[in-house]
Amino acid sequence: MSALRVSGLAVDLGGRRVLTDVDLTVDRGELVGLIGPNGAGKTTLLRGLMGLVRPRAGVVVVEGGQPGYVPQRHEFAWDFPISVENVVMTGRTGRLGLLRRPGAGDWRAVSEALERVRMTDLRTRPVGELSGGQRQRVLLARALALRPSVLLLDEPFTGLDMPTQELLSDLLLSLAGEHAVLTTTHDLPGALHTCDRLVLLNRTVVAAGTPDELRDERPWVDTFGVGAGSPLLKILKAG
């Protein structure tokens, strides 16, 4: 049984159909890349899987109930005066409720999550002082603090330098050992190199498969609407 199962998902925003008839699965042990042009509905799909937008139709089944969610970095208020470990604790506030103080078990989950992303040394640092790569790891730890089976990440590589991207992609690969990981990305070469499977999305799933199974140009042309000489297709050939 897949850790994440989506079937027939449709989402309307502002009176317009943004996603239609989306089917996908992600198994524990898989790192799956969600790829598509700007406006394809990638973020909307992740938000639909999180229950942040109400689907018009379809079924979403998530092992363990709630996925861990890593939003785009710019969506987080980094200038708020709060330490790394307290940001990671907010990943559990849904569990805590408003009136209960964090208990030993909550702090243990936070410590484990910080250890997993190798941020323990910086746990008391104000988040406003962190680099982009460190911030990305804090958001990942915040998602891990819930100990989810399914991890959803929205463009985690954007704005990171190459070595930091490589570190993060190694981290995601190792997390995929114990989780089902679905990540949106515009880094096509990175996705072809790293992901177990790719899902090409443009309002619906145009194609899905391993990078090897997606060597053919057709689904990429259909997804991105590019012409024959497009650099995107050259990346595909080079990969």
Ligand SMILES: Nc1ncnc2c1ncn2[C@@H]1O[C@H](COP(=O)(O)OP(=O)(O)OP(=O)(O)O)[C@@H](O)[C@H]1O
């Ligand atoms: N709150 C909203 N109200 C109405 N339309 C919206 C809303 N949020 C997003 N949309 C529209 O839904 C479509 C999908 O947007 P979404 O952000 O999911 O795309 P995306 O694939 O994540 O794009 P990008 O790669 O640019 O991040 C776009 O046409 C966008 O304009």
